[in-house]
Amino acid sequence: MPRSPQGRPVTFQAGGSEDGRELAAATADAVFSLAQTIEDGAAYARDLRTRAARHGRQPDELVILPGLATVIGSTEAEARRRQDDLWDLVPVEYSLARLAGTLRIDPARLDLDKPLPDPLPLPPDGNHTMFLGTLALARRDRLTVRQLLRALGGGVGHRIVVGTPxxxxxxxEAWFRAGAADGFNLMPDVLPEGLETFVDAVVPILQRRGLFRLDYAGATLRDHLGLARPASRYAETGRSLSA
Incomplete structure (x- = not known):
C-alpha cells in the first residue's frame, strides 16, 4: 500500500484543560484555542510548546490556531452597524440557552441585566475550556449577561474583532508577532459573504505585509500549515505495509 504524501493525516485537537493541553503537546499537529486576549494567547502558546518539548518535540511541530470571528466594514461605523444588525437577528432565548448550556446551569438563573451568578462550579463532565473562557471574559470586563451574550456573538464563544480590513x-499581525498565534481558526460572521470579504479585503493586506503566502508551497494540508512530513515508523523498523 503506498504511503500518504502527508506521512499521516494531520491531527487537530481542541481543549485547554490540563489533560487537553497534555494531549495536544504529545500528539497534535494543530491546536484550536479559545484565547480572548493577546496575553492569554501568548501564555497558552508558551505553555503548550514547553509541554511539547518535554515530549521530545520541536516548537515548529505544533501549529496554534486561536478562534477568530470577524465582522468587517469599509469603515469602523459600517462594521459596527453590521454587528448591530446581525445581533438583532439572534433570538435572546437561543443565546441564553446556549450560555446556560456552557455554564451547566438553569437558564432561569441568568438575569440579562446582572452579572453571572457567583459562584459557578466547574462542570464535572468536561467542556472546561469553554466554561473557563466564558467565565474569565465575564469577570474580567465585569459584563452583564446581556453584554456577555453580545461579546460571545450570541454563543459563538470565540474572540470577535469588528472593524475595517x-x-x-x-x-x-499583532497576535502573530506576539507569538500568540501561528494562524487562526477563522469564523466569518456570515457565509459566504463574510468569508469573501475577508479573502478579497484582508488577505491582500496580509500578503503585502509578508504575513500570508502568495501561493501554495505544496499540495497537502500539511504543506499549507507549514508542517514537516513525519518520518515513517515502518521505514525506521524496516517493516513494510501489506496490501
Missing amino acids: EAIADDI
Whole structure:
C-alpha cells in the first residue's frame, strides 16, 4: 500500500484543560484555542510548546490556531452597524440557552441585566475550556449577561474583532508577532459573504505585509500549515505495509 504524501493525516485537537493541553503537546499537529486576549494567547502558546518539548518535540511541530470571528466594514461605523444588525437577528432565548448550556446551569438563573451568578462550579463532565473562557471574559470586563451574550456573538464563544480590513489585519499581525498565534481558526460572521470579504479585503493586506503566502508551497494540508512530513515508523523498523 503506498504511503500518504502527508506521512499521516494531520491531527487537530481542541481543549485547554490540563489533560487537553497534555494531549495536544504529545500528539497534535494543530491546536484550536479559545484565547480572548493577546496575553492569554501568548501564555497558552508558551505553555503548550514547553509541554511539547518535554515530549521530545520541536516548537515548529505544533501549529496554534486561536478562534477568530470577524465582522468587517469599509469603515469602523459600517462594521459596527453590521454587528448591530446581525445581533438583532439572534433570538435572546437561543443565546441564553446556549450560555446556560456552557455554564451547566438553569437558564432561569441568568438575569440579562446582572452579572453571572457567583459562584459557578466547574462542570464535572468536561467542556472546561469553554466554561473557563466564558467565565474569565465575564469577570474580567465585569459584563452583564446581556453584554456577555453580545461579546460571545450570541454563543459563538470565540474572540470577535469588528472593524475595517486594515484593523482586522492589524489585529492578526499583532497576535502573530506576539507569538500568540501561528494562524487562526477563522469564523466569518456570515457565509459566504463574510468569508469573501475577508479573502478579497484582508488577505491582500496580509500578503503585502509578508504575513500570508502568495501561493501554495505544496499540495497537502500539511504543506499549507507549514508542517514537516513525519518520518515513517515502518521505514525506521524496516517493516513494510501489506496490501
